Amino acid sequence: MLTSEFNRRWATLLIEALSRHAIQHVCIAPGSRSTPLTLAAAAHPRLQCHTHFDERGLGHLALGLAKGSGQPVAVIVTSGTAAANLYPALIEAGLTGERLVMLTADRPPELLACGANQAIRQEGMFGAHPAAVLNLPRPTPAIPAAWLVSALDQAMAELKGGALHINCPFAEPLYGGEDGAHQAWSAALGDWWAGRDPWLALPGESPAAAEADWPQWRQRRGVVLAGRLSAEEGVAVARWATALSWPLLADVQSQTGQPLPCAALWLSAPEARATLAEAELVVQFGSSLTGQPLLHWQANTRPLQWWLIEAQPGRRDPAHHRGRRIAAPVSAWLAQHPPLARQPWAPVLAACAAQAQQRVTREVKTFGEAMLAHRLPALLPAHGQLFLGNSLIVRLVDALAQLPAGYPVFGNRGASGIDGLISTAAGVQRATGKPTLLLLGDLSALYDLNALALLRATPAPLVILLVNNNGGRIFSLLPTPEAQREQFYCMPQQVSFKPAAAMFGLHYACPAEWPALEEAVHAAWARPGSTLIEVCTVPDAGAHLLQQLQRAEAS
Structure with missing residues (x-):
């Protein structure tokens, strides 16, 4: 009982110290070894806890929360491959600057490299990708509480962007009530517990000087x-x-x-x-x-x-x-x-831009992903936000649309992967509470299908505009070998997303023309919850039209 009680006391101090650095959101996956951290976060009065059963999606949910809030976000997972699933979100944060605190529960040293269940080498597991790493010792009252809180304060003060990986070993037992043992260990911090300031304050950066010339x-x-x-x-x-x-x-x-x-x-x-x-x-x-x-x-x-x-x-x-x-x-x-x-x-550039925009309006006549990209501003919710997926769709929007000034646009354009896009958009919306339009392709949606579970209850209407062009059509823009393009690059899946929407309780529509699409989108903004709108297109039509327009401008 004494071990479980002190594990909880150690974790409570850890979570309290992190809360002093503007952390408001904690994302938690199920697990036993992480019990001290989970219960400490759940009991904290100023933290909002989010849960997801998929650690890869959980990491991206935290990434979206950090994007939307501009504040650091904590993640709690258990030991083993659960921790490894945080890798994609951790890499993305390192490239785009969001601050994530990855709390990975671990087995104590005596259970490593000896065949113990769910025990892997977690120290240094993310290589050079974290901005900082803090490998904590096994909780023990022999280590002063002031050491733990000051170590966390220093790590958080130095975290300007990217992820801080905190590896947290806990020995069993992990469960049990508090019996007041080791209360003096926590009480040594005195009136710090009554405030909200860090134990250790570090100076901020000086502002950059103006360019003299x-x-x-x-x-x-x-x-x-x-x-x-x-x-x-x-x-x-x-x-x-x-x-x-x-x-x-x-x-x-x-x-x-x-x-x-x-x-x-x-x-x-x-x-x-x-x-x-x-x-x-x-x-x-x-x-x-x-x-x-x-x-x-x-x-x-x-x-x-x-x-x-x-x-x-x-x-x-x-x-x-x-x-x-x-x-x-x-x-x-x-x-x-x-x-x-x-x-x-x-001034000639304004004429060039106007001519290109007129050409787009003239040439984009067929319902499909190019029309969707060009007319996207007409679908945006008032006082809302846009999340753009990767691969072909973001390039079509970049080339064919003119988005409103100051309208929030989010995306995962660091590593530019298709993993975790729905999860990240869910996190962005939870942080801002705004109506959200998510535009992505079919393979991206399949990659993160579990994340539809995060959209069953949303703070405002959310619309997924899912372009189903039957595969990764970005490869039709690249000089991929034609004989192998479909099988090894585009990989068409021949799927409908209607059953997926039904499985997770989302509204669904599949319009086949622009007026029906507009009607479906505007209806979605008028009701609570999430709507998945599937736009089925001719597979390579969007990529070929983009190439045609680029050739016309070049000539």
Whole structure:
């Protein structure tokens, strides 16, 4: 009984210490070895607990909660392969900057490497992907409570982005009530228990200095490039670029309103390339560009200077330009670098963008994923948010749509995998409480089908627009060998998602034309719960139309 009581006391301190660092959400999977952590989190008055039976989906649920809230999120899983299933979400967080705290329960040392059940080597199991690792000892009153709480405080204070992996060994027994033993161990922290501040406060980062030569650079020919930004940042960057009269090339994740829409098409036009070649400075805000044409332009453009501003540290420029890597919050940097109004130096780009947008409106006539991408703004819920899947669909939206400025757009565009997309969108909605539109493909949905269980009760209406083009049609855009493309790349599954919606109690529709789709979507916004709307399309129609439009612009 003494072991179980102290395990619980140790876990209670651990969870309390984490709650002092803005953690509000804890995601919990079932398991026995994690019992001390689970019960401590469940008993905490300021934490909201979320559960899921699939650890891989649970990790992505936490990722979405962190995206939506902007705060760190904790995850509790048991030992063994349960912990290994957190790997994809942990990797994604490391690339996109969300803060996750992975609490993996573990067997004590005497049960490792001796054939004990459900015991694997968990220390260092995630390799170089966590931002930080804290391998805790087996709970013992010989270790002061102040050591545990200060170790956690330091780890959390240093966590600027990515995942903190805390490995937590617990010896049996794991169950039993509290009998007051070792109360003095916890009481040693005194009145800390009555407050909400960390035990150990560490200084924050100093703000970045302004670029001293900005007054000179703002008078030259510049281009603004917007990658993944928050809604607030996207609006601010768009205003800044407009005030400078510099062209703004914007990714679908930028939330800038894409004032030069369809860049994935018109960037191929010779006139546009020649004009952009005159740029002397490119100022890029945010990273993780989506479309290949924009990535190609980024890779081949060599201005005098390339500045990349993003709060996350590290190299974020795959083209390795000469210039400045400025790790600073975007809004703060903009405030330090006021624009100077001048005459636009590249007005031809607006004409190129308008021509491309008109071509899209003309050519996208058939109901399918291209029409869905082009007309997506008409389906967005008021005061809501959009979550975009990966592979072909995000590229179609990037190339064919013009999303509203400041409208929240989320996605998993770090590692850009198709795993965990439904789970992540569920987490985003739980954090924000907003009506949510999730757009993804059929293979992505199959990969995360378990996550439909997370959508049975939602804080606001949620619509899954599921494009069923019978396989991974992104490979139709790539030079994959035609003879093997279907079997080894696209992998068509010939499935309907209607039974899946029924199994998890979701509303379902399968419209075959645009008016019916609009009607189904608007009906979904008017009722509570989740709706799965399956849009069945001709398999390669969307990919082929995108290629056709790109060829037309290039010529």
